Amino acid sequence: MVLKFEGDQDEVYLVESIGNLGVCLNRWQFLREHTGPGKFYQKVALRHINFDRGNLMCDNLETFLSEAIGLKY
Numbered sequence: 001m002v003l004k005f006e007g008d009q010d011e012v013y014l015v016e017s018i019g020n021l022g023v024c025l026n027r028w029q030f031l032r033e034h035t036g037p038g039k040f041y042q043k044v045a046l047r048h049i050n051f052d053r054g055n056l057m058c059d060n061l062e063t064f065l066s067e068a069i070g071l072k073y
Helices: 028-032 055-068
Strands: 002-005 008-018 022-027
Touching: 008 028, 022 028
Parallel strands: none
Antiparallel strands: 002 008, 008 022
16 A cells, blocks of 8 residues: 655655565655565556545544554564
8 A cells, every 4th residue: 555644745655564574664765775676576566546535534544554554464
């Protein structure tokens, strides 16, 4: 999942699940260095989804993230 936060609009974050770390929130700036042929991530795929980004959805997303980040893979 790709996210941008209101308080840090110049940065892009990714929520990912890694076998040894579980669910993590990482900056794209960090992951970019590890992406490409011969690196940890050979490719990154992005698929866009259209949905209502109203207050309820944002609240639900915050709840989901607070419960998911840190969980095992």
